[in-house]
Amino acid sequence: MYNRIMYVCVIKLKAMLFSSELIKGTLKTILLKLLADNKRMYGYEITQRVKDLTGDRIQLTEGALYPTLHAMEAEGLLTTETEYIGKRVRKYYSLSKEGKSKSKEKISEFSEFLDTMKVLLDIRPKNA
Amino acid sequence: MYCLSEQQIDFILNDIRARGVEMEDLQSNLLDHICCLVEENLKEGEDFESFYRQTIPLFYKKELWELEEETITLLIFKNYPVMKKAMIRSGIISASLLSLGIIGKFLRLPGSSPCLVLGIVLMSFVFLPLLFTLKAREQKNVKDKVIIGLGVFAASLMCLSVLFKIMLWPYAMVLGLSSVFILLVLFLPIYFVNGIRNPDTKVNSIVTSILLIGGCGLFLSLVSVKRLQGTLVNELSIYTTGEQILKTEQGQLAVLTSRGSKPLQAMPETEHINKLCEALKSSMFEYATGHAGSVPAFGNIPDLHQDFNPGDFLIGNPKAMDQLEELERVVLDYNKRGKDQMVSGFISVAEDSGILAHANARRSAKARFDYYSSVLVAMNNLTQVEMTILQNEERRLISN
Numbered sequence: 001m002y003n004r005i006m007y008v009c010v011i012k013l014k015a016m017l018f019s020s021e022l023i024k025g026t027l028k029t030i031l032l033k034l035l036a037d038n039k040r041m042y043g044y045e046i047t048q049r050v051k052d053l054t055g056d057r058i059q060l061t062e063g064a065l066y067p068t069l070h071a072m073e074a075e076g077l078l079t080t081e082t083e084y085i086g087k088r089v090r091k092y093y094s095l096s097k098e099g100k101s102k103s104k105e106k107i108s109e110f111s112e113f114l115d116t117m118k119v120l121l122d123i124r125p126k127n128a
Numbered sequence: 129m130y131c132l133s134e135q136q137i138d139f140i141l142n143d144i145r146a147r148g149v150e151m152e153d154l155q156s157n158l159l160d161h162i163c164c165l166v167e168e169n170l171k172e173g174e175d176f177e178s179f180y181r182q183t184i185p186l187f188y189k190k191e192l193w194e195l196e197e198e199t200i201t202l203l204i205f206k207n208y209p210v211m212k213k214a215m216i217r218s219g220i221i222s223a224s225l226l227s228l229g230i231i232g233k234f235l236r237l238p239g240s241s242p243c244l245v246l247g248i249v250l251m252s253f254v255f256l257p258l259l260f261t262l263k264a265r266e267q268k269n270v271k272d273k274v275i276i277g278l279g280v281f282a283a284s285l286m287c288l289s290v291l292f293k294i295m296l297w298p299y300a301m302v303l304g305l306s307s308v309f310i311l312l313v314l315f316l317p318i319y320f321v322n323g324i325r326n327p328d329t330k331v332n333s334i335v336t337s338i339l340l341i342g343g344c345g346l347f348l349s350l351v352s353v354k355r356l357q358g359t360l361v362n363e364l365s366i367y368t369t370g371e372q373i374l375k376t377e378q379g380q381l382a383v384l385t386s387r388g389s390k391p392l393q394a395m396p397e398t399e400h401i402n403k404l405c406e407a408l409k410s411s412m413f414e415y416a417t418g419h420a421g422s423v424p425a426f427g428n429i430p431d432l433h434q435d436f437n438p439g440d441f442l443i444g445n446p447k448a449m450d451q452l453e454e455l456e457r458v459v460l461d462y463n464k465r466g467k468d469q470m471v472s473g474f475i476s477v478a479e480d481s482g483i484l485a486h487a488n489a490r491r492s493a494k495a496r497f498d499y500y501s502s503v504l505v506a507m508n509n510l511t512q513v514e515m516t517i518l519q520n521e522e523r524r525l526i527s528n
Contacts, residue, residue, distance in 0.1 A: 043157050044164035062187045063195050066157050071202035082156075087137045088163055089156045 027060070027068050029110050032077070032095065032103035040081070040094040043069065069093060077102050130170040132163055140180065147184075148193030158187070158195070201265075208262070215258035222250035244294055252287040256280050275319050282310040308344045316340060367504050370511045377518055384525060392525055397462035398517055401477075404455040405510040411448050412507050459513070466520065473523040477516050 034046060041049070047060045072078045077099035083090050095103060117123070141159050149155055162183065170179050188194045225247030232240025260280040264273045289304035316337060323333025385392040459477045466474040 042160065044161045047161075062158070062161060063189070063198065066154060066161075066195055067199035067202050069157075070151075070153065070199045074203050085160070085163075086132075087134050088141075088159050090160045091153070091157055 026110070027064055028072065029106040030060075031065075031068065031072065032099060032106055035078070035093060035095045036100065036103040040092040042090050042092050046093075072099070130167050130172060130174070130176075132166060132176075136166075136176055137163065139177075143180075143184070144192065148191060149196050151196055151199065154196055154199060158192075208265075211258055211262055215255060215262060218250055218254040218258065222247045222255055225250065241294060245291060248287050248291040248294075252284045252291070256284050256287070271318070271322060275315065275322060278310060278315040278318070282307045282315055285310065304347065308347060311340060312344055364504055367508050367511070370508055370515075374511050374514055374518065377515070381518060381521055381525070385521070392521075394521055395462065395465060395517075395524075397458050397465065398521065400458050401455065401462060401517055402514055404451050404458065405514050408448060408451050408455070409507045409510050411445060412504075415445070455513075462517070473527075474520055475516055477513050 030050070031046065034049060035041060038049070043062070043065060047062070047065065050058055050060050069078065073080060073093070076096055078093045079096045079099075081092050081094075083092065137159070140162050141155065144155050144158050144162075149158065162180070165183055166176065166179060170176065184192070225243045229240045229242075229244030229247055232238075232243060257280070260276055263276045263280075285303050285307035289300050289307060292298075292300035292303055320333055320337045323329045323336075385394070463476040466476065
């Protein structure tokens, strides 16, 4: 359930578009969680997995995905390996040791943030 | 599943490059991503190029290179806190070193010049470039980035101009005047016009512009090139005339002393004194004109682009100070020998006036040296020392 909530705050929503201020900064957390659950993933695979998990409601744009992946790699959170698929190169991303601990830290931080926002905005579960 | 040919893969890669994506890593990622999209969404026999043309615009808002720009921005943002800390620290250290150096220079303490040099280098090559990088990143408008770039570049030039002046390197004034030119002619108009258009920055822009014009005006009034050059050209003319007479007389004396069966030997200190005087004059001439080498012939006066402080010449030249002290010692020996040997008509070299006064103590020597209007007057004084010795040699020749 928690994972589902987390994935909501991404770049595009088919049903509803969030303002950029609202969704800013959550992409990194999503990528960390996805890569923590999967040994290694490549860019296109990540976008498809997000679509699948959110029932096509969230689509990561390439313009946000690749710059963030590069920045996370430079930060030491991700390790990469490349494989040749015919003539082209495919780059697989996986979490580094630092990335694994960062993933837990970011998810925990986001969870606390959601709890705080629920209290602050007085949001009650719909079935309550 | 659609199967992409090698030509189609090359086509995609070339198109990515043509659209301004230069990072190889990003090129590979985008190529693989587009290939995956084509393979999953296009059926065999369908038009590849048409599908590609429809797909690629989904990657960006205006242009594909936005992705690379965003990547670079994120990479810089990662280093932002580190860069900011480095900028603040380098700023504090360079300001402290400059303050210490200036205080030390006023009090004539040793080590003040290295402090100044280090402070200027740190400010020019660490603080100001970091300031530009961080400030330019905060601005979205290209015009604002250009303004910051011009301002920082002019400030760096000004710092380097001071560094060149302290190190007695040539073209210090050229650098200084270039920075003033950039500030007044390029930076100020753009900054002022841009600033007064915005009500939030209007007052600040006016005040900063006034301060800038005031600062540049003060800098230019300190230089006052024409007056300085006029005085110095006169002094250099007097010096070169004296120098020419000295060389002619020395040549004639050499001819006269070598004649006869038993040529006259010069006093032992003579050659040493002449050598020290020539070495000091040579380094002073370089300091005064920025031209290395020997003093040019009369009428061939080089451009003068240094304003002079003879005291600074000694402070910046420990070797020259050593030579001056040595000259003072040798002159004392020379005078003593002349008196002891009862040379007829012997004229002592003036020990208590001119350049030799108080040369026995570094600080007092510098203090005495400061009384000269320029280094050229001191050079004239050295020529007079050589002339006095020349006169004594001539007297010795006559009495022989």
